[in-house]
Amino acid sequence: MSSVNLDQSLNSTATVHAADHHDEGEHRLFGFIVFLLSESVIFLSFFVGYIVYKTSATDWLPAGVEGLEVREPFINTIVLVSSSFVIYIAERYLHKENLWGFRAFWLLTMAMGSFFLYGQAVEWMGLDFSFTDGLFGGTFYLLTGFHGLHVLTGVLLQGVMLGRSFIPGNYDDGEVGVAATSLFWHFVDVIWIILFILIYVWQ
Amino acid sequence: MTEISIEALSPNREQPVPGEPENWPRFFSFSTDHKVIGIQYIVVAFVFFLIGGFLAMIIRGELITPEADLVDRTVYNALFTMHGTIMLFMWTFPVLNGLANYLVPLQIGARDMAFPRLNAVAFWMVPVFGVILMASFLVPGGPSQSGWWAYPPVSLQNPTGNLINGQFLWILAVALSGISSIMGAVNIVTTIIRMRAPGMTFFKMPVFCWAVMAAQTIQLFGLPALTAGAVMLLFDLSVGTSFFDPATGGDPVLYQHFFWFYSHPAVYVIILPVFGVFSELFPVYARKPLFGYKFVAVSSFVITGLSAIVWVHHMFASGTPGWMRMLFMASTMLISVPTGVKIFAWVATIWGGKIKLGTPMLFALGGLVNFLFAGITGIMLAAVPFDIHVNNTYFVVGHFHYVIYGAAVMGIYAAIYHWFPKMTGRMYYEGLGKLHFVLTFVGVNLNFLPMHPAGLMGMPRRVASYDPEFAYWNVLASLGGFLLGVSTLPFLLNMISSWILGEKAPANPWRAIGLEWLVSSPPPHENFAVIPTVVSEPYGYGKNEPLIASPMASTELTSELS
Numbered sequence: 001m002s003s004v005n006l007d008q009s010l011n012s013t014a015t016v017h018a019a020d021h022h023d024e025g026e027h028r029l030f031g032f033i034v035f036l037l038s039e040s041v042i043f044l045s046f047f048v049g050y051i052v053y054k055t056s057a058t059d060w061l062p063a064g065v066e067g068l069e070v071r072e073p074f075i076n077t078i079v080l081v082s083s084s085f086v087i088y089i090a091e092r093y094l095h096k097e098n099l100w101g102f103r104a105f106w107l108l109t110m111a112m113g114s115f116f117l118y119g120q121a122v123e124w125m126g127l128d129f130s131f132t133d134g135l136f137g138g139t140f141y142l143l144t145g146f147h148g149l150h151v152l153t154g155v156l157l158q159g160v161m162l163g164r165s166f167i168p169g170n171y172d173d174g175e176v177g178v179a180a181t182s183l184f185w186h187f188v189d190v191i192w193i194i195l196f197i198l199i200y201v202w203q
Numbered sequence: 204m205t206e207i208s209i210e211a212l213s214p215n216r217e218q219p220v221p222g223e224p225e226n227w228p229r230f231f232s233f234s235t236d237h238k239v240i241g242i243q244y245i246v247v248a249f250v251f252f253l254i255g256g257f258l259a260m261i262i263r264g265e266l267i268t269p270e271a272d273l274v275d276r277t278v279y280n281a282l283f284t285m286h287g288t289i290m291l292f293m294w295t296f297p298v299l300n301g302l303a304n305y306l307v308p309l310q311i312g313a314r315d316m317a318f319p320r321l322n323a324v325a326f327w328m329v330p331v332f333g334v335i336l337m338a339s340f341l342v343p344g345g346p347s348q349s350g351w352w353a354y355p356p357v358s359l360q361n362p363t364g365n366l367i368n369g370q371f372l373w374i375l376a377v378a379l380s381g382i383s384s385i386m387g388a389v390n391i392v393t394t395i396i397r398m399r400a401p402g403m404t405f406f407k408m409p410v411f412c413w414a415v416m417a418a419q420t421i422q423l424f425g426l427p428a429l430t431a432g433a434v435m436l437l438f439d440l441s442v443g444t445s446f447f448d449p450a451t452g453g454d455p456v457l458y459q460h461f462f463w464f465y466s467h468p469a470v471y472v473i474i475l476p477v478f479g480v481f482s483e484l485f486p487v488y489a490r491k492p493l494f495g496y497k498f499v500a501v502s503s504f505v506i507t508g509l510s511a512i513v514w515v516h517h518m519f520a521s522g523t524p525g526w527m528r529m530l531f532m533a534s535t536m537l538i539s540v541p542t543g544v545k546i547f548a549w550v551a552t553i554w555g556g557k558i559k560l561g562t563p564m565l566f567a568l569g570g571l572v573n574f575l576f577a578g579i580t581g582i583m584l585a586a587v588p589f590d591i592h593v594n595n596t597y598f599v600v601g602h603f604h605y606v607i608y609g610a611a612v613m614g615i616y617a618a619i620y621h622w623f624p625k626m627t628g629r630m631y632y633e634g635l636g637k638l639h640f641v642l643t644f645v646g647v648n649l650n651f652l653p654m655h656p657a658g659l660m661g662m663p664r665r666v667a668s669y670d671p672e673f674a675y676w677n678v679l680a681s682l683g684g685f686l687l688g689v690s691t692l693p694f695l696l697n698m699i700s701s702w703i704l705g706e707k708a709p710a711n712p713w714r715a716i717g718l719e720w721l722v723s724s725p726p727p728h729e730n731f732a733v734i735p736t737v738v739s740e741p742y743g744y745g746k747n748e749p750l751i752a753s754p755m756a757s758t759e760l761t762s763e764l765s
Contacts, residue, residue, distance in 0.1 A: 027317045031393040038385055038423040045431035045461060049446070052457055059452055131444055134452055138444040142435070 025176040032180045036187050043191050046143055050198055053135045062133040067203045068140075069123075076119040077196050080151075083112035084189045087182050094178060099165060106162055109185070113155040120148055143195055150188045157181045233327065235319035237308050238726065240326050242626060244301025245619070247329055248294050254337075255289035256688060258282050263650075263684035266677045271667035279667040280348035281340075281369070287351030288336065288373065292380045295473045295611060297329050300387050302618055303415045303476060305626060307391060309719035310409045312400025312737065314729040317393040325386035332379035339372040347373040350665060352462055355447035355455045359439055366441055374437045381430045388422035391415060400718070402737035402752070409717060409741045410493065410500050414479030417503035418472045421510055425465040425472075432461025456521055463517045468510035474574075474606060475503055477614030478545055481567050484621055485549050486742040487715040488564035489556025493742040495548040502541035509538050519587055520594040528587045535585035542578060546571070561713075562636030566617035569644045573609025577602060580655065595665075598658025604651040608687075613643060616694070623698070624712045628725045629705030635697040642690035650683025716743055716750055 054060060061067065087109040093101030124144075131141040161181050165171055171178070229239055230246070262282050265273040274282065304322065308315055316322045339346040344363035347353065347370040358370050395416045399408065435446040436458060445451035447458045486493045493499060515523055515531040523531075549571060558564070580602040584590050593599060616639070623631050653676035658664075662673040669677070711720040718737070722730055735751040743750065 027393055027397050030397055031317060031389050034392055034423065035385070035389050038389070038427055041424050041427035042431050045428045045464075049431070049435070049457060049461075053454065056454065057452060131438075131442060134445055138435075138438070138446055142438070142444075146434075 028176050029179055029183075032183065036183065040187070040191070043146075043194075046139075046146065047194065047198060050139045050143060053139055054202075057135050059134060061136050062129045065129050065133075065136070068200055070200050072119060072123060073196065073200055076116050076123075077192065079112050079119075080116045080192055081189055083109045083116075084186050086112065087185050091178065091182050094171060094175070099171065102171075103162060103165060106158060106165075110155055110158045110162070113151055113158070113185075117148060117151055117155070120144060120151075140199060143199060147188070147191055147195055150184075150191070154181070154185050154188050157184065233323050235315070235323050236728065237304050237316045237319065237322060238626070238730075240322050241301045241303075241305025243326055244297050244304060244329065247326075247333070248296075248298035248301060251289050251293035251333055252298070253691065255286050255294055256691065258286040258289070260684055260688050262286060263681040265667055266669070267681040269669050269671045269674050269677075274667070276667045277345065277348060280350075280665070281346040283665055284347050284350050284373075285336070285339075288347075288377070290607065291351065291469070291473075292377060293329070293333050293336070295607065295615075296380070296384060298615055299418075299473065299476045300325075300384075300391075302480075302615070302622075303391055303419075304387075306622065306719060307394060307412055307415060308398070309625075309722070309726060309730055310412050310717060311395060311398060311403060312718045312731060312735050313394060313398040314731060314734075316390050317398055318390045321386050322390050325383045325390065328379055328383035328386075332376040332383070335372055335379070336376040339369040339376075342367055342369055342372065345369055352459075352466070353436065354462075355436065355439065355453070355458050356449060358436065359448055361440060370440060371437070374433050374440070378430065378433050378437075381426050381433070384422050384426055388419040388426075391419045392423065400731075400734050400737055406497055406500070407737050407740055408500070409479075410482035410496065410503075411476065411479035413500040414475045414482070414503045417507040418475040420504075420507050421468045421472050421475075425468040425511070427465075428461050429465035432458055435461075456518070459518050459521055460514070463514035464511075467514045467517060468507075470603075470606065471506055471510045473611050475506060477570070477611045477618075478503065480614045480618040480621075481549055481571060482545070483717070484563055484567040484617055485552045486744055487621075487713050488559045488561065488567075489553045490559075490744050491552055491556040492740075492744050492746065493548065494551035495544070496740060496742060498544050499548045502544045505541040506538065509534060509541070513538060516585055516590070519590045532585055532587050536582060539578065539582055546575060546578075561620075562631070562633060562640055563617045563621035565637065565640045566613050566620065566643075569640065569647075570610045570613035570617060573605050573613060573647060577605035577610060580605065593658050595663055596658035597654040597662045597664055600664050601651045601654030601658060604654070605647070609647045609651065613647070616640075616643065619698075621713070622719075623701070624708030625719060625724050625726070627702050627705070628708050628723075629701050630708050630712065631697050631701040631705060635693045639690060639693045639697065642686060642693065646683050646686035646690050648683070650680050650687055653677070653679040653683070717741060718750070721751070 086105050090102050090105035090109060093099075093105060124141075129137045129140075131137055157177075158181055161175070161178050164175070164177065229236075230243055232239075234240060234243075261274065262279070265271065265279055265282075271279065304316065304326075307313075336346075342363075343365060347358065349358035349370065353370065353373065361368055361370065395408075395412055405413075435444070438444040439447050439453070445453045447453045447455050449455055482493055482499055513531060513535045515527055516535045519528055519531075553568075560568075580598070584593070584599065584602055620631060620636055623629070657673050657676040657680070660673060660676075662669055662676075708724045710723050712724075713720075718731075718735060719726070721735065737750065738752045739746075739748045739750055741750070
């Protein structure tokens with residue numbers, strides 16, 4: 001009787017260990033989603049701060065500042081939002097095990113993200129107010145800067161994932177890192193849409 | 204084969220466990236074993252508890268006379284600021300993270316946390332930001348003097364004009380503490396949700412895990428608000444932005460909202476795991492199942508939910524409009540419903556039980572009594588008219604010290620004694636434990652009870668000198684404070700000597716029911732050779748039902764073979 005139990009337990013040990021490895025990737029993705037939810041609360045706090053300041057400040061715009069130019073940021077917005085579809089296509093290619101298709105669209109996403117960062121840098125250069133110019137200057141640079149930092153992080157993560165795709169056999173069973181990076185990219189996109197509406201549309 | 208199993212099933216078999224307590228250098232290494240990290244957290248946090256307690260004793264030494272005679276007033280400000288900051292960010296959070304780290308994987312039947320390396324990184328940030336905070340004693344101008352709230356504009360004054368000043372280091376330390384806490388929270392929540400043993404549904408999970416999950420959920424969704432506020436405060440202080448500085452159009456009250464949106468729920472981050480400890484201990488030492496297990500489990504999450512809508516009760520005197528005061532008074536009083544559920548459940552658990560008054564049970568009962576008192580003064584403070592009357596007086600100080608020391612620290616002590624045999628494989632000395640309990644319980648009440656009458660008479664908090672009419676209560680409180688300082692001595696003696704010389708502990712010295720008691724003391728590497736299958740609710744005391752399926756396949760059996 002005891003030997004029967006012994007065999008059973010040894011079998012279950014083997015299956016549990018196999019299950020452990022299979023679950024690991026899913027744990028990571030789950031943990032990453034939990035992290036993103038938490039991260040979104042920081043943005044939410046900044047947004048709430050922005051709304052409170054905008055509705056209650058007596059001198060909102062710094063002296064001599066009329067408001068923000070919308071045209072270039074709008075082009076930037078279109079590029080960033082469309083890159084979310086591009087990264088999705090890249091993921092589909094990886095799913096179909098077409099590595100070069102994945103790399104091409106993944107690289108295109110990186111290019112679009114970099115274009116967004118470049119556009120933002122150009123916008124910052126041309127503005128006639130600074131971080132310390134009242135609540136408007138402070139919140140503007142805080143929100144766009146904090147978001148830009150996330151875009152930069154996203155592009156860097158994409159670079160890492162692109163590099164890892166050249167390790168032979170690495171992405172055979174799909175890759176949690178790719179799924180997580182793509183999720184992060186969608187997150188950065190959604191945040192930007194809210195940010196664009198708050199800062200540029202609602203002037 | 205049959206021979207092996209017979210041998211394995213004989214009780215109290217000496218099992219050589221590789222690298223257990225004698226192998227002490229692993230506690231100074233970048234270990235990814237959740238049990239090592241748990242003990243690292245607890246020990247480091249306790250060191251900071253002693254430092255914070257030492258600062259508190261200087262504060263009580265200053266307050267034993269009405270004049271400001273022991274330390275300079277600016278030093279006094281720095282002392283209470285550092286005392287509060289250390290006790291919250293470097294003692295209670297890390298020590299409870301340590302308990303959660305140690306116990307959660309064992310209680311849910313997992314081999315380790317979901318992300319062992321992230322876990323180690325989160326821990327090693329604790330000494331780093333601890334040192335950064337301590338370093339503020341060495342910079343010109345000394346540590347922050349703005350209290351642990353760091354309210355602007357006080358926190359923006361920067362009298363030395365240096366970029367690296369006490370307040371700067373304070374914000375840096377708190378921000379790093381936040382990052383470490385978020386890492387820990389992601390890890391713990393993922394572990395509990397995804398790595399429970401087969402058969403362990405949420406309603407078969409121990410209440411400690413429920414409470415830890417509820418507490419870490421608060422970290423995930425409350426802490427980012429403080430991070431946002433801290434980032435803005437840092438820019439105000441070092442770059443010269445105008446978010447919170449009223450002189451340049453900023454809004455200092457917004458900072459208070461950011462701060463308390465997290466820092467009130469932070470109290471539940473501290474007390475919820477302690478509730479979990481109470482819920483684990485009372486059934487063991489009263490030999491009865493936990494009364495209303497499901498209600499106790501769910502009430503933790505009710506507290507988590509309510510905690511998001513109570514923060515303004517810290518700001519009743521901050522120009523808060525009347526309607527807001529009313530709303531937050533009501534929501535704050537609602538908190539007493541889920542906590543009341545818990546207290547009734549614990550009393551009903553103890554009621555009519557075969558009570559064994561060991562040290563853990565004494566600390567748990569003492570903590571429960573103190574928590575009840577703190578809850579009553581908490582309801583008093585929730586009432587707006589009363590709160591305005593005692594705002595910023597010693598009544599508030601007395602109230603939250605009953606929560607943090609009276610309930611939380613005593614609950615933490617209870618947990619440390621209860622799981623000490625499991626963690627170290629040694630028994631502690633019961634006599635020293637009881638002495639420690641008596642000193643702590645008397646010390647807490649002698650220190651913090653007199654603060655209530657002093658506060659009602661109008662003694663303000665955060666002052667180095669005061670009107671001589673308050674002297675009587677302050678002398679009593681100071682004596683209690685010194686007694687609390689003394690109370691740590693038998694504890695330290697007990698822990699250190701028991702760890703080295705104590706009697707060897709069996710796997711289950713308390714005859715407790717729970718997965719952590721099915722493995723050896725201390726548990727082997729990766730805890731369970733075979734992941735158990737859970738078949739019944741926890742706390743089956745007095746019921747004749749097995750906790751896990753097929754007890755023949757015990758862990759000892761296969762750890763021998765694998």
